[in-house]
Amino acid sequence: MTNYIKLSTISTFETGIFDDGAAEIPAYDTSSQRLFVVNGANNAIDVLNLSDPANPTKITEISLNDFGGGTNSVAVNNGIVAVAVEDENTQNPGQVVFFNTDGHFLNAVTVGALPDALTFTADGQKVLVANEGEPNNEFTVDPEGSVSIIDISGGVKQATVTNADFKAFNPQIEQLQDQGVRIFGPGATVAQDLEPEFITVSEDSQTAWITLQENNALAVLDINRGEITDILPLGFKDHSLPGNGFDASDQDDGINIQNWPVFGMFQPDAIASFQVDGKTFLITANEGDSRDFEGFSEEVLVGDLNLDPHAFPDAAELQQAENLGSLIVTNTLGDTDGDGDFDQLFAFGSRSFSIWDEYGNQVFDSGDDFEHITAEFLPDDFNSDNDANNSFDTRSNDRGPEPEGVVTGVIDGRTFAFIGLERIGGIMVYDVSDPTHPTFVQYINNRDFSGDAAAGTAGDLGPEGLTFISAEDSPNGRPLLVAANEVSGTTTIYEIDSILPDQSIVGDEGDNKxxxxxxxxxxxxxxxxxxxxxxxxxxxxxxxxxxxxxxxxxxxxxxxxxxxxxxxxxxxxxxxxxxxxxxxxxxxxxxxxxxxxxxxxxxxxxxxxxxxxxxxxxxxxxxxxxxxxxxxxxxxxxxxxxxxxxxxxxxxxxxxxxxxxxxxxxxxxxxxxxxxxxxxxxxxxxxxxxxxxxxxxxxxxxxxxxxxxxxxxxxxxxxxxxxx
Structure with missing residues (x-):
């Protein structure tokens, strides 16, 4: 652990709404010193005054009821607020709605089905939105996923939309599957099956990378051409290797982080990017997600599977509930020889964050850090769920701490990553200035495990979205981190104190003194x-x-x-x-x-x-x-x-x-x-x-x-x- 910086909680804004998505995604506008927070419970954007970060107050809310059935994301740039809104029928096209920072309507444009995360390009000329295109519950209607590119270079009122889809990859379905891209919806084409989740943009505003969470892959977008140019499979994490252990059971009455014969699908939710020495690196929060619909479900317990006796000679012991028996895995992978039993096991998410180069090659993964760190700091509440206290170990069989959000920020010339843990809660902080050797800095959790979650006395529950505010843009001149917590309906402000040393001494590849x-x-x-x-x-x-x-x-x-x-x-x-x-x-x-x-x-x-x-x-x-x-x-x-x-x-x-x-x-x-x-x-x-x-x-x-x-x-x- 290296303490270059230290986060401290300085304030929390409470909506008073429990477990209804009342605080999901935050976005900050520098000039107005306002914070815009998605309030899914009210289908609105809460507008908070952040001029005093120690005392955020609500100014107003922007209602989206006239534009669709649900508010999913918000982004702000140069006084323009962009909001992603799904249709009442989520298989139909949604909208991106634009306002100024006072909440006055500017324009609305039609985009793809189920628009989710959206972001401005670095130059502020375009807005990109990930259209998930999720199927209906019966899995009878499965719209295509896409990324909409909204050009606002001529002004918001003259905005034009280009939809980048995945139709060109339909003939490559077998090749993509062989490479490890999960394409598995019943009867789905590539374009239907791929579900864009989150977006990050290069500093030159030329390229975007999009997480395809259920598919365990990334998509690469050429922004100027308006085309998806590549799909990058992320591979699998071997949990049998040292440093890749995890607690697999909610039935063992304890903390049991160890290696298991299981592969983890990275399946990142949020993604961010940063540069080191002119090279772009991507960082992902590997939450994991499954398809569990009325018409199709891939979730199954290891204890209910027929395991191959050669691959798993100790199957009877492994399938005990206190071992792997209660672990939730997918039934779409693992029968490698097609004989009806399972030769491999694949779990959802990798319980880690990863760093990749711009071509999708992994340069770092945090292994089993998150579970070891939370076990050390919160041994009595390890792998708790986010909607109730006294839930020790209840998430061990289902994605563990569940890293969901990630942002990066530069403080005194060093780059830091902030990763939100959706289930047990809290923020992990790492120094990623050396992308191949990140160092753990801090774990801070503003949850009160002695409180009553439903009564609103348990603090922050379920961090969903994060935003970093640099010292240059901060109202009080200090770096800030904002976390929106969807279960508790709270938005918390962390102040970041820099404690960087005065001198830097770096050796070379040899044996240095x-x-x-x-x-x-x-x-x-x-x-x-x-x-x-x-x-x-x-x-x-x-x-x-x-x-x-x-x-x-x-x-x-x-x-x-x-x-x-x-x-x-x-x-x-x-x-x-x-x-x-x-x-x-x-x-x-x-x-x-x-x-x-x-x-x-x-x-x-x-x-x-x-x-x-x-x-x-x-x-x-x-x-x-x-x-x-x-x-x-x-x-x-x-x-x-x-x-x-x-x-x-x-x-x-x-x-x-x-x-x-x-x-x-x-x-x-x-x-x-x-x-x-x-x-x-x-x-x-x-x-x-x-x-x-x-x-x-x-x-x-x-x-x-x-x-x-x-x-x-x-x-x-x-x-x-x-x-x-």
């Missing part, structure tokens, strides 16, 4: 086996690839090993250490430190003071050392170390958060050759190990205590302890 200054530094090792010392100041240190040696030195430092077997030492100050991939050694040193092994078999030592240790995935060794420490082993067979005279000192109170009986082990080092069974009998008899409401509490002789959270004394056995 890099040393910081007395100021606050950014130090990046890139490739090679690097040795980096932050020296003084509050430093941000990234080892990236290779087996690196990182040391923070003095100050409050952030250190990220990246890939490779890294050695990371915090030094003095309150430090954040992240091992990244592979097998790492982390030592906090002095100060109250946060140490995260992330992936691999890691050795984590807290050092002095009060530390937080998290092993992540893999078989980890955790040693809090001195101070009152909190330790989480994560996945794997983990060992919790307590050294004689160096831990459990008088007044110290350690906590083990997730001890797994029979799997993990507590080791007392330097305590002598003690028989674990005799010791356990003795401490139970002496009352030094007892049950509490929070778990088992052990009191060392006239010294510190350790709480084994969520485990009773009766569950423990001698095999859970060892002495050396």
């Amino acid at each position: 890099l040393v910081g200054t007395e100021e606050d530094d950014i130090i990046k090792g890139l490739e090679g086996n690097d040795t980096i010392h932050g020296d003084r100041g509050d430093d941000l240190i990234q080892g990236n690839q290779g087996d690196d040696k990182l040391k923070g030195g003095r100050g409050h430092d952030d250190l990220d090993g990246g890939s490779g077997n890294d050695t990371i030492r915090g030094g003095r100050g309150h430090d954040n250490l992240d091992g990244g991939l592979d097998n790492d050694f982390l030592q906090g040193g002095r100060g109250d430190d946060i140490l995260d092994g992330s992936h691999g078999d890691d050795t984590i030592k807290g050092g002095r003071h009060d530390d937080i240790l998290d092993g992540g995935s893999g078989d980890d060794i955790l040693n809090g050392g001195r101070g009152s420490d909190v330790m989480t082993g994560g996945e794997g067979n983990d060992h919790f170390i307590f050294k004689q005279n160096k831990s459990l000192l008088p007044g110290e109170f350690d906590v083990i958060k997730d001890f797994e009986v029979g799997v993990d082990k507590i080791e007392f080092q330097g305590w002598g050759n003690i028989d674990p069974q005799e010791w356990l009998n003795s401490v139970i008899y002496d009352g030094r190990i007892t049950n509490t409401e929070d778990g088992t509490l052990f009191q060392a002789n006239d010294a510190g205590k350790v709480l084994i959270e969520g485990v009773s004394v009766e569950q423990l056995s001698a095999s859970d302890f060892s002495f050396t």
Whole structure:
């Protein structure tokens, strides 16, 4: 984790309407300092005064009742408000309606069926809208998907419309299917089956990329020619590979992020684009979506499938509800040999965000970050649904946290991505300045899990649309992020504080020795086996690839090993250490430190003071050392170390958060050759190990205590302890 910026909630506007889409898509106009928010419940646009971001107030609303049956999206540019409105019959053409920022009608033009996301080109000369063309519920009418290009270069009242469709690809249906594009509607042509969802536009306003969510693909649009030029299949995510785990069951009563023999369809909803060194990159929020209609449904539980016995020799175990049995997958893929059983499993969405080059080649995927991060920050509410609290784990079998919205923004020369999680809620923040090696910055969630969702006391529920406001355009001169939350009907404003260091030091592809200054530094090792010392100041240190040696030195430092077997030492100050991939050694040193092994078999030592240790995935060794420490082993067979005279000192109170009986082990080092069974009998008899409401509490002789959270004394056995 690298803390280049920090988001803070400064205000929320509440419609008071629950679970009816009363706040879906926000758009900001710089000159009027107004925020335009889709209120689907009222078929309107709420117009908010954002001149004081800490106190947004409603000015008026723009009703769309005269133009159609539902308001889907809004965009603003140069004082022009464009709104996508579906017809009462969603299989008929819809409209894009134009207003000025005071809400006065300017014009309306007809576009394709079910217009959804829309955007202005960067030069403000055109408006593009994705027409989904969804079938009716009986699947008897299936309109064609398309992208409408609205030319407003001669003024809004003289707007002209060009519809770019997919008819030219109809003869290529088998070729596209072989490439991995999902074309599977009953009897549908390519043009009918493809459903444009979201649009991003190049900085030169020449090219647009459109997500085809159900089809697991992107479309490429030549804006000037008004033609779709390519369809790019996105492929599948192999959840059996390290770093691609997920929690597959809502029936296992716990957090169980692991690898499974399942492929994930990326199926992005929102898409954004940004440039680095003159190259365009695309970023997608891989929500996932299914077709589940009265006339056709592809959803099926793994437990109800006939699995091929050769591909799945352990099918009986896999199909238990606590394993893969309750996972929702598609029945349109997986029978690779056509014999009627399933040789592969394909789940909806990839529970991640991805970065692609402009040709659709993936350069990064966040793997299982989102579930690991939410499990760490909100362990009691992991994979909750967005319309009710006390819904722990209910979404694990169905797309998990469900990343839906994504925007990017540049702050102090660095590019950041903001990804909204529709189900559990909250915003993930990553630094994507290096598109191949993004770094996690922050997770912030404005949801109150103790509140009543329907009563409006649970905070933000279901973030749908996001918009970034740069410092230059912001009413208060600071960058802002706006999130519209469709379930709670709230629009929340986040203020972004920049905490970028003063110096930047970057190595090359070799084995570098890099040393910081007395100021606050950014130090990046890139490739090679690097040795980096932050020296003084509050430093941000990234080892990236290779087996690196990182040391923070003095100050409050952030250190990220990246890939490779890294050695990371915090030094003095309150430090954040992240091992990244592979097998790492982390030592906090002095100060109250946060140490995260992330992936691999890691050795984590807290050092002095009060530390937080998290092993992540893999078989980890955790040693809090001195101070009152909190330790989480994560996945794997983990060992919790307590050294004689160096831990459990008088007044110290350690906590083990997730001890797994029979799997993990507590080791007392330097305590002598003690028989674990005799010791356990003795401490139970002496009352030094007892049950509490929070778990088992052990009191060392006239010294510190350790709480084994969520485990009773009766569950423990001698095999859970060892002495050396």
